Amino acid sequence: MKAVLIHRRTDGATLALGDVPEPELGHGQVRISVRAVSVNYADRVVPQGGYGTPPADGAAWVAGLDGAGEVTEVGDGVSGVQVGDRVMAMVPGSLAEQVVADARFTVPVPPAWSDEEGAAGIVGLLTGCSAFTAAGGLRAGEGVVVTGATSGMGLQAVQLARHLGAGRIIAVARSDRADDVLHRLGADLVLHSSGPGFAERVLDATGGTGADVAVDHVGGCYFPDLVAAAAVNGRIVNVGRAAGAEATADLEAFSLKQLTLRGVTFRTRTPAELAALYQQVRNLDLTQLRPVIARVVPWTQTEEAQASPSTGTAVGKVVIRVGAE
Numbered sequence: 001m002k003a004v005l006i007h008r009r010t011d012g013a014t015l016a017l018g019d020v021p022e023p024e025l026g027h028g029q030v031r032i033s034v035r036a037v038s039v040n041y042a043d044r045v046v047p048q049g050g051y052g053t054p055p056a057d058g059a060a061w062v063a064g065l066d067g068a069g070e071v072t073e074v075g076d077g078v079s080g081v082q083v084g085d086r087v088m089a090m091v092p093g094s095l096a097e098q099v100v101a102d103a104r105f106t107v108p109v110p111p112a113w114s115d116e117e118g119a120a121g122i123v124g125l126l127t128g129c130s131a132f133t134a135a136g137g138l139r140a141g142e143g144v145v146v147t148g149a150t151s152g153m154g155l156q157a158v159q160l161a162r163h164l165g166a167g168r169i170i171a172v173a174r175s176d177r178a179d180d181v182l183h184r185l186g187a188d189l190v191l192h193s194s195g196p197g198f199a200e201r202v203l204d205a206t207g208g209t210g211a212d213v214a215v216d217h218v219g220g221c222y223f224p225d226l227v228a229a230a231a232v233n234g235r236i237v238n239v240g241r242a243a244g245a246e247a248t249a250d251l252e253a254f255s256l257k258q259l260t261l262r263g264v265t266f267r268t269r270t271p272a273e274l275a276a277l278y279q280q281v282r283n284l285d286l287t288q289l290r291p292v293i294a295r296v297v298p299w300t301q302t303e304e305a306q307a308s309p310s311t312g313t314a315v316g317k318v319v320i321r322v323g324a325e
């Protein structure tokens with residue numbers, strides 16, 4: 001079958017269409033005929049060996065971290081998923097004509113959604129659910145801050161926070177390019193900051209109280225502001241570290257406000273934890289949570305799309321259409 005392969009070289013990596021054997025279907029798995037795959041921040045890290053280990057023999061491997069398509073075969077022990085179902089999943093090696101996934105780690109694509117929307121939605125839904133519920137403990141009416149709000153994850157986090165009944169939602173972004181979309185998705189206020197210094201504005205906007213839950217996609221130099229902008233008993237959830245993995249914290253403020261810092265990742269979750277998270281996403285009313293797509297490109301343009309997902313003024317996820325044009 002055809003797939004987009006990552007070829008690692010000493011001076012970087014290149015991506016190109018190639019041929020690989022069809023994946024074998026295991027117990028509890030479904031075979032998906034992939035129609036669309038989205039571009040994630042992590043796609044830029046994978047060719048460098050991030051998020052898993054590249055094949056030791058230097059062989060090329062299949063790109064893609066998520067996708068949506070139609071189930072064409074179900075393995076032994078699968079219940080609740082049938083041939084012909086449209087599903088979305090977070091699954092490595094998805095930029096291929098077929099991929100196999102654990103049936104528990106799939107979500108039906110809502111009938112009103114396109115395959116592209118399914119591909120664009122799944123990672124943000126899983127990430128947002130994990131950040132706001134288990135990690136952030138968001139309760140109805142609580143105030144929220146979302147940093148990196150222009151990112152695919154950020155846009156969905158704002159939308160999900162509104163859906164989950166958050167109170168005042170403050171989005172923090174480096175530019176104003178997504179302001180209209182962020183307001184439409186549920187942000188009450190969009191602050192612009194490309195570095196430290198937004199805490200004061202969060203405190204002003206919350207009458208000095210601060211935010212109950214911060215979902216942070218930026219890390220690094222933003223972190224001190226998240227501590228300064230937090231309410232008493234606030235929860236700061238680190239999702240991404242686009243501005244760096246190291247940060248300083250005012251531990252005096254941290255203790256005084258009785259703050260909680262949580263990190264979230266999929267990489268160290270048990271299968272049972274992952275299955276519970278997928279179930280949580282299945283339980284959402286997804287008709288209210290349609291993802292935002294900036295553009296759709298053919299899979300022959302994967303390398304370019306993954307290298308510069310947010311070029312131009314378009315806001316939302318970049319989606320790669322899988323298969324012949």
Ligand SMILES: NC(=O)c1ccc[n+]([C@@H]2O[C@H](COP(=O)([O-])OP(=O)(O)OC[C@H]3O[C@@H](n4cnc5c(N)ncnc54)[C@H](OP(=O)(O)O)[C@@H]3O)[C@@H](O)[C@H]2O)c1
Binds near residue numbers: 243
């Ligand atoms: N923990 C998890 O389970 C999990 C799951 C998914 C994603 N993530 C993380 O979440 C983050 C967002 O992922 P994504 O796929 O949605 O990314 P994306 O769409 O590629 O967007 C990247 C975002 O990072 C912002 N950014 C980059 N460098 C920055 C800096 N120095 N200061 C402030 N903002 C900066 C960009 O702002 P501009 O728009 O202004 O360029 C953009 O909003 C990534 O860090 C990713 O690793 C974590």
